[in-house]
Amino acid sequence: MSLNADESKTYFGEELLRWYRKVRRDLPWRRSRDPYHIWVSEIMLQQTRVDTVIPYFNRFVHRFPSLTELALAPEEDVLKHWEGLGYYSRARNLQSAAREVVSEYGGRVPSDKRQVSGLKGVGPYTTGAILSIAYNQPEPAVDGNVMRVLSRYFCLEDDIARPATRIRMETLAQSLIPEGEAADFNQALMELGALVCTPKSPSCGECPVRTMCLGRLEGRERELPVKTKAKKARDVYRFAALLEGKGENAGKVLVRRRPETGLLAKMWELPHIEVPDAVAWESLAEGKIGLEKALANEGLRIHADERVIGEAQHIFTHLVWKIRVLSATVKDERYIADRTAYEWVSPDNFEDYVWPNVFRKLLTEYFINRNND
DNA sequence: AACGCGGGGGT
DNA sequence: ACCCCAGCGTT
Numbered sequence: 001m002s003l004n005a006d007e008s009k010t011y012f013g014e015e016l017l018r019w020y021r022k023v024r025r026d027l028p029w030r031r032s033r034d035p036y037h038i039w040v041s042e043i044m045l046q047q048t049r050v051d052t053v054i055p056y057f058n059r060f061v062h063r064f065p066s067l068t069e070l071a072l073a074p075e076e077d078v079l080k081h082w083e084g085l086g087y088y089s090r091a092r093n094l095q096s097a098a099r100e101v102v103s104e105y106g107g108r109v110p111s112d113k114r115q116v117s118g119l120k121g122v123g124p125y126t127t128g129a130i131l132s133i134a135y136n137q138p139e140p141a142v143d144g145n146v147m148r149v150l151s152r153y154f155c156l157e158d159d160i161a162r163p164a165t166r167i168r169m170e171t172l173a174q175s176l177i178p179e180g181e182a183a184d185f186n187q188a189l190m191e192l193g194a195l196v197c198t199p200k201s202p203s204c205g206e207c208p209v210r211t212m213c214l215g216r217l218e219g220r221e222r223e224l225p226v227k228t229k230a231k232k233a234r235d236v237y238r239f240a241a242l243l244e245g246k247g248e249n250a251g252k253v254l255v256r257r258r259p260e261t262g263l264l265a266k267m268w269e270l271p272h273i274e275v276p277d278a279v280a281w282e283s284l285a286e287g288k289i290g291l292e293k294a295l296a297n298e299g300l301r302i303h304a305d306e307r308v309i310g311e312a313q314h315i316f317t318h319l320v321w322k323i324r325v326l327s328a329t330v331k332d333e334r335y336i337a338d339r340t341a342y343e344w345v346s347p348d349n350f351e352d353y354v355w356p357n358v359f360r361k362l363l364t365e366y367f368i369n370r371n372n373d
Numbered sequence: 374a375a376c377g378c379g380g381g382g383g384t
Numbered sequence: 385a386c387c388c389c390a391g392c393g394t395t
Binding site: 044052087126144145200 | 386387388389390391392393
Binding site for chain 2: 386387388389392393394395
């Protein structure tokens with residue numbers, strides 16, 4: 001390592017800290033020193049923008065002010081406060097880990113690296129974030145922001161999609177932490193990535209470390225970081241049944257609980273099926289027959305109309321759901337009573353359930369349109 | 374190493 | 385249309 005590189009590192013840490021103390025955003029979790037609050041914020045911030053997280057964080061800590069209260073709450077309640085935020089296993093893992101902290105560590109978030117990283121839902125990044133931000137320990141917290149900033153500043157061409165690159169970045173990031181400044185430095189690094197050293201068009205003119213940024217000095221800030229492409233999302237075609245109740249269930253709609261594991265685990269949905277391709281999806285007859293047969297297999301005899309009363313698209317990271325909703329009725333409603341996976345909902349009890357956004361939208365639209373008829 | 378896992382915003 | 389976001393768990 002040349003003297004020049006050492007100077008560059010010292011400069012980086014000092015200038016970045018000076019800048020951060022001047023411009024840092026006033027975020028809810030930065031007003032607290034409670035490790036539990038730091039932890040919650042870091043889990044919510046995984047793959048999720050700051051602006052999206054803020055209202056969720058405020059509601060969450062209001063409802064679950066302490067780790068113990070989170071541990072004692074019904075899981076359903078925790079999920080409800082996560083509704084719309086996505087990656088729901090984060091919420092389940094967070095509560096599971098909170099219960100572990102209560103039973104294993106007396107309800108105090110541990111400050112030992114191995115204990116922290118052993119908590120469910122806490123990986124390398126979050127371990128570093130908790131240790132550095134909550135306890136000011138000199139641990140790196142390398143996320144997408146940090147890899148982008150370091151790739152540019154040091155002009156590194158390593159593919160940031162590779163795990164080995166993250167390991168290298170952690171070593172580098174740790175070597176940059178100014179003595180006793182881990183908490184602010186790590187947040188400053190991410191703040192720079194979020195506000196200045198942005199993915200598309202970085203604001204190099206406003207960057208506190210621009211004079212020694214190798215990527216920029218070589219005019220390559222737009223090419224960095226190097227990242228291999230993700231696979232394109234696959235289209236999935238689906239038909240859903242909007243089953244309207246009769247008699248004592250008049251005004252209600254039949255909904256179904258998703259399986260315990262996997263995509264949107266334990267959340268509620270309109271009963272629906274997948275069809276092979278776009279061609280099948282064009283045919284309403286295909287949807288009608290498919291729904292009737294599939295639900296018959298689950299013991300529900302229904303009649304579906306070849307009439308589309310709603311349509312929606314739901315975009316996940318790895319797939320795209322294209323859903324057409326057919327109007328339908330249940331042939332024998334008494335038969336449903338003892339099926340725990342199925343329930344009747346109305347606008348009155350709608351909020352007692354946890355919905356993926358796509359079904360929240362479809363049902364809300366349905367209830368509104370019906371009132372206008 | 375590759376894949377599954379939400380939802381939203383920026384360009 | 386594509387990319388990215390204060391990533392992690394499973395296989």
